[in-house]
Amino acid sequence: xxxxxxxxxxxxxxxxxxxxxxxxxxxxxxxxxxxxxxxxxxxxxxxxxxxxxxxxxxxxxxxxxxxxxxxxxxxxxxxxxxxxxxxxxxxxxxxxxxxxxxxxxxxxxxxxxxxxxxxxxxxxxxxxxxxxxxxxxxxxxxxxxxxxxxxxxxxxxxxxxxxxxxxxxxxxxxxxxxxxxxxxxxxxxxxxxxxxxxxxxxxxxxxxxxxxxxxxxxxx
Amino acid sequence: xxxxxxxxxxxxxxxxxxxxxxxxxxxxxxxxxxxxxxxxxxxxxxxxxxxxxxxxxxxxxxxxxxxxxxxxxxxxxxxxxxxxxxxxxxxxxxxxxxxxxxxxxxxxxxxxxxxxxxxxxxxxxxxxxxxxxxxxxxxxxxxxxxxxxxxxxxxxxxxxxxxxxxxxxxxxxxxxxxxxxxxxxxxxxxxxxxxxxxxxxxxxxxxxxxxxxxxxxxxxxxxxxxxxxxxxxxxxxxxxxxxxxxxxxxxxxxxxxxxxxxxxxxxxxxxxxxxxxxxxxxxxxxxxxxxxxxxxxxxxxxxxxxxxxxxxxxxxxxxxxxxxxxxxxxxxxxxxxxxxxxxxxxxxxxxxxxxxxxxxxxxxxxxxxxxxxxxxxxxxxxxxxxxxxxxxxxxxxxxxxxxxxxxxxxxxxxxxxxxxxxxxxxxxxxxxxxxxxxxxxxxxxxxxxxxxxxxxxxxxxxxxxxxxxxxxxx
Numbered sequence: 001x002x003x004x005x006x007x008x009x010x011x012x013x014x015x016x017x018x019x020x021x022x023x024x025x026x027x028x029x030x031x032x033x034x035x036x037x038x039x040x041x042x043x044x045x046x047x048x049x050x051x052x053x054x055x056x057x058x059x060x061x062x063x064x065x066x067x068x069x070x071x072x073x074x075x076x077x078x079x080x081x082x083x084x085x086x087x088x089x090x091x092x093x094x095x096x097x098x099x100x101x102x103x104x105x106x107x108x109x110x111x112x113x114x115x116x117x118x119x120x121x122x123x124x125x126x127x128x129x130x131x132x133x134x135x136x137x138x139x140x141x142x143x144x145x146x147x148x149x150x151x152x153x154x155x156x157x158x159x160x161x162x163x164x165x166x167x168x169x170x171x172x173x174x175x176x177x178x179x180x181x182x183x184x185x186x187x188x189x190x191x192x193x194x195x196x197x198x199x200x201x202x203x204x205x206x207x208x209x210x211x212x213x214x215x216x217x218x219x220x
Numbered sequence: 221x222x223x224x225x226x227x228x229x230x231x232x233x234x235x236x237x238x239x240x241x242x243x244x245x246x247x248x249x250x251x252x253x254x255x256x257x258x259x260x261x262x263x264x265x266x267x268x269x270x271x272x273x274x275x276x277x278x279x280x281x282x283x284x285x286x287x288x289x290x291x292x293x294x295x296x297x298x299x300x301x302x303x304x305x306x307x308x309x310x311x312x313x314x315x316x317x318x319x320x321x322x323x324x325x326x327x328x329x330x331x332x333x334x335x336x337x338x339x340x341x342x343x344x345x346x347x348x349x350x351x352x353x354x355x356x357x358x359x360x361x362x363x364x365x366x367x368x369x370x371x372x373x374x375x376x377x378x379x380x381x382x383x384x385x386x387x388x389x390x391x392x393x394x395x396x397x398x399x400x401x402x403x404x405x406x407x408x409x410x411x412x413x414x415x416x417x418x419x420x421x422x423x424x425x426x427x428x429x430x431x432x433x434x435x436x437x438x439x440x441x442x443x444x445x446x447x448x449x450x451x452x453x454x455x456x457x458x459x460x461x462x463x464x465x466x467x468x469x470x471x472x473x474x475x476x477x478x479x480x481x482x483x484x485x486x487x488x489x490x491x492x493x494x495x496x497x498x499x500x501x502x503x504x505x506x507x508x509x510x511x512x513x514x515x516x517x518x519x520x521x522x523x524x525x526x527x528x529x530x531x532x533x534x535x536x537x538x539x540x541x542x543x544x545x546x547x548x549x550x551x552x553x554x555x556x557x558x559x560x561x562x563x564x565x566x567x568x569x570x571x572x573x574x575x576x577x578x579x580x581x582x583x584x585x586x587x588x589x590x591x592x593x594x595x596x597x598x599x600x601x602x603x604x605x606x607x608x609x610x611x612x613x614x615x616x617x618x619x620x621x622x623x624x625x626x627x628x629x630x631x632x633x634x635x636x637x638x639x640x641x642x643x644x645x646x647x648x649x650x651x652x653x654x655x656x657x658x659x660x661x662x663x664x665x666x667x668x669x670x671x672x673x674x675x676x677x678x679x680x681x682x683x684x685x686x687x688x689x690x691x692x693x694x
Contacts, residue, residue, distance in 0.1 A: 002430050008438070034379040159381025 035155040043151035044114040048100050056181075057145040063137060063179040070137075071178075074126040078113055081105040116150050117141070124220050133209050134172045138181040139164065145181050161218065168209050169200035249674050256670045257422060259515045264663065267514055272659045278652020286645035287362060295365040297642045304625045304637035309363035311617045312647050314492070315499065316356035316654075317397070317471055318613065321464055322500020323349030324404060327411075328460035331453075336676050337528060340520050343669045344511070345504050346408040351657040352503075353401045355650040360393050362646075389474035396470040400463050407456040413439050413449070414671040468492040475620070481558035482566075482624030485550070491543050495613060498536035498583070501529055502609035509603045511662060520668050523597060530596040533609070537587025544584055558629060566623055571636060575619030582612030 031037055055061050064070060066079035081104035088098055104111050119125050131137075137144060142153025154160060164171050177183040185195035203209070212218075247255075290297050300307040323345035330338035361370050373394045375384050384391050417439035420432035439445060472492030475483040485491075505526070512521040551563035566576035586605055589595045596602070627634045661667070674680055 002426070002433055003438070036379070155379065157379035157381070159379055162381045 035157040035160075039152045040155055041151055042116060043149055044116065046114055046149060047112050049097055049149070051148045052144045052150060053146055053148050063144075070127045071131040072128055074124075074128060076127045078111075081111050116152055117156065119156065123218050125218070131178050132175060133168070133207055134175045134178060134203055135164070135168070136171075136173055136178045136181065136183070139171050143181055158218075162213065165212050165217075168211060169204045170196060172200050172203045172209065174203070247677070249677070249679065252674055252677065253418065253422075253670055256517075256520065256666050256668050256673065257419065259517075259662070260419065260664060260666060261422065265514070268659060268663060272656065275652045275656040275659060278649050279656045282645050283649025283653055286642050286649055290362065290642055290646070291367050295363070297640060299637055299639040299643055301635070301637075303628055303633045303635050304622055306363075306621050306625065307637055308639050308643040308647060309359050311614065311621055312650065313356050313359035313363075314471055314617045314621075315614050316352045316359070316650065317400075317468060318492075318496030318499040318617075319352040319503045319610075320349040320356065320400070320404070320500065321468060321493070321496035322498075322504050323347070323352075324460050324464045325497055325500070326504065328407065328457040329464060331457045332461055337525060339672045339676055340522075340668055341504070341508060341525055341529075342672070343408070343411060344508060344521075344667050346404065346411065347658060347661045347665075347667075348500075348503060348507060349404045350401070350408050351654050351661075353397065353404060354657075355654050357397045357401060358650065360390065360397065364390075389470075389477055392470045393474060396467045400467045403456065403459050403463055407453075407460050410449070410453060410456060411669060411672070412665060413437060414441065415666045415669060417441065418670055419666065464497070465493055468496040471496075480624055480628065481556065482562040482620065485547065487543060487546060487550075491547075494536060494539045494543060495583075495616060498533065498540055499610060499613035501533040501536060502606040502613065505529055505533070505602055505606035506610065507658065509599050509606070511667065515662065515667060517668060520673065523599075526599070526602065527596045530590045530602060533606075534587050534590035537584060537590075537609075540579075541584030544579060561627070562624055565627065566619055569623075569627075571626065572619060572623045575615045575623055578612050578615035579619060582608050583616060586612070 055066075056063060066083055067076045068079070070076040081101045084098075084101045085105045088101060092098055100111065103109070130140075140154055140156075141150075144150060173183065173185075184192050185199060186192045298307060298309065300309070326338050326345040327342040327349070331342065361367060364370060372382075373384055373391065384394075413436060416432050416436035420429060420436045423429040423432055469489035469492065472488035472490075476485060476488040478484060508521060508529075509526065512518055548563055551559040565571075565573075567573060567580075569576075586608060589601075589605065595605075622637045626637055
C-alpha cells in the first residue's frame with residue numbers, strides 16, 4: 001500500500017503543525033522584530049560617564065540648562081563642553097573621568113557623544129512644538145533623571161507617536177512642569193488619572209492643541 | 221451497435237428539440253475513460269516538446285531576468301513616465317485578468333444554468349483562468365515600484381499603526397485578484413479530484429501512483445463523497461459566478477475613480493466585464509482549436525462546441541461594439557471638451573490612432589463574421605480571428621490607458637509613451653509562463669473532466685432506453 005492507514009491523520013497533523021509554526025513565527029516577529037525590542041534598551045557607552053541621575057536628579061538641574069534649545073528649536077542640542085566647565089572648573093577639577101571634557105573645552109573640539117535617539121530621515125520631528133504644548137520629556141525619553149547612562153526608553157515606532165497624537169489630552173501637562181519628570185497631578189493613582197482626564201482636556205482646549213494625524217504632519 | 225442506435229432514435233425527442241449530445245457517438249464508459257486519459261498516459265509527442273521548451277525558456281529565463289533587472293534597478297527601466305504613469309504593466313494586468321474571465325464563465329456560469337455542453341470544455345477553460353490570474357496577479361505586485369513593501373497591502377497590525385487605505389483601488393485589486401485566484405484554484409482542483417483518483421487507479425508506475433494518489437486526497441467515489449462533492453461544487457460555482465462580475469468591475473473602477481477624460485465613465489465596470497469575457501473567449505478558441513486536434517479529442521470537443529463558443533464570441537463582440545458606440549456618443553453628447561478631445565484623438569490623433577481603429581475594426585467588426593455558419597465551421601479562420609481578438613483587446617487596453625493619459629488637461633504636461641525592452645520581456649515572459657503551465661496541465665491531467673462527461677452520457681441515465689444497468693455494450 002502506498003498510503004498506509006496513518007496517513008489519514010496527516011492532514012490534521014499538517015494543520016496543527018501549521019497553526020503552531022504560524023503562531024510561533026507571528027509571536028517571534030511581533031516580539032523580536034518590532035522597535036519595542038530592537039530599540040528599547042539601547043544604551044551605548046559614552047566617552048565620559050556623564051550621569052543624568054547625578055546632575056538632573058540629585059543636583060536638580062533643569063534640562064534646559066544644558067539642552068537649551070529644546071523649547072526653541074526642532075532639535076534638542078547636546079551641550080558643549082564649555083557648559084560643563086561652568087561647574088567643573090570648580091567641581092572635580094582634576095578628575096581623570098573629565099579629562100576629555102577639559103580637553104574639548106580648551107581646544108574647542110566637539111565631544112564625541114554617541115547619539116541614542118534618532119528618527120528615520122523620512123520623519124520630521126520637532127521638539128519645541130511638543131515641549132511648548134506641555135508634552136514632557138518623560139513621555140518620550142522615560143525617567144532620564146534616574147538614568148546614569150542614557151538609554152532608549154520608548155519604542156519611537158509610528159504607532160507610539162500616533163498613540164499620543166490621537167489623544168493628546170491623556171498625556172498633556174502644564175507647560176512649566178515639562179522638565180519636571182516625576183511630576184504628577186496627584187500622588188493618588190486614581191485621582192491622578194481622573195485629573196489627567198479633566199485637566200488634560202482643559203489644557204488641550206485652552207492651548208488649542210490639535211490632534212495631528214495627517215501623514216504630512218510627520219512625513220513632509 | 222446499429223441496433224441500439226435505432227432503438228435510441230425511436231425514443232429520442234424530435235431533432236429540433238434535442239440538446240446537443242455531449243459525446244456524439246454513443247460510447248461505453250470504458251471507451252470514454254481510455255480516450256480521455258490516453259494523452260496523459262501515452263508517450264510525450266514531439267509537438268509538445270516543441271511548444272514546451274520555448275515556453276519554459278521564457279518562463280524560466282526571460283521572465284525572471286526581466287523581473288530581477290526591474291526590481292534591482294528600479295521602475296525607471298520601464299517606459300512609464302510622466303504623464304503616462306500606467307503602461308504595459310497595467311495593460312497586461314487588465315489583459316490577463318480579462319483572459320481569465322471566460323474560463324470562469326464557461327465553467328461556473330454555464331454550470332449553474334445547466335448548459336451540459338460546457339462539461340467537455342469546462343476544465344480546459346478553468347485551467348486557463350487559474351494560470352492567467354496568476355500572470356495577472358504578478359503585475360500589480362511589481363508595478364508598485366518597491367516590491368519589498370508589497371506586504372503593506374496585507375491588513376495586518378504593525379508597529380507603524382498603519383492600515384491599508386481601503387479607499388484605494390490598488391487595495392481593491394489586491395482583494396479582487398486574490399479572491400479570484402483562491403476561488404478559481406479551489407474550483408478547478410475540486411473538479412479534478414475524482415479524475416485524479418481515476419488516474420491514480422490506472423497508474424502503472426509507483427511515482428504516478430504516489431503523486432496522483434496524494435492529490436486525489438483519498439477519493440474512493442463513495443455515495444457520501446459524491447454527495448458532498450456535488451454540494452461543494454455548486455457552492456464554489458456560485459461564488460465563482462459572482463467573481464466573473466466583480467473582479468473586472470473592480471478593475472474597471474480602478475480607472476473610473478480617476479478624474480481623467482477617457483476613464484471617468486459610469487459604463488466602465490460593465491465595459492471591463494464584457495471586454496474581459498470577450499477576450500477570454502478568444503483565448504479559449506486559441507487554446508482549444510489546436511489542442512483538440514493534437515490530443516485527439518475531436519469526438520469530445522466537437523465542432524458543435526466550437527460553434528457555440530463562436531456564437532458567444534459574436535454576442536460579446538456586439539456588446540463591445542455597443543459600448544464603443546456609447547462611449548463616443550457620450551463624449552459628444554456630454555459636451556465635455558476634454559472627453560471630446562480624448563475620443564477624437566483615439567481615432568484621429570497623430571500618435572495612437574491605430575489603437576482606436578483596432579478596437580472598431582477587430583473587436584467590434586471582425587466577430588460579425590461569425591454570423592456566417594461557414595465561418596463558424598472553418599477552424600483555421602476561427603483560429604486567426606481568435607488570435608486577432610486577443611491582439612485587438614490588448615490594443616483596447618492600450619488605447620484606454622495610454623491614449624487617455626498622454627494628453628491630459630494641461631498641454632504642458634503632454635508626452636508620449638514607448639515601452640522598453642524590459643516591458644516587452646516581462647510580457648513575453650508571462651506569456652511563456654502561461655503556456656508552460658498550460659502544457660504541463662494538458663500533459664499530466666485529464667484536459668476533459670472524465671467523470672463529469674461520463675455522468676451526462678446517455679448510458680449514465682437510468683431512464684434512458686439503454687442507460688443504467690441495462691447492459692450497455694459498444
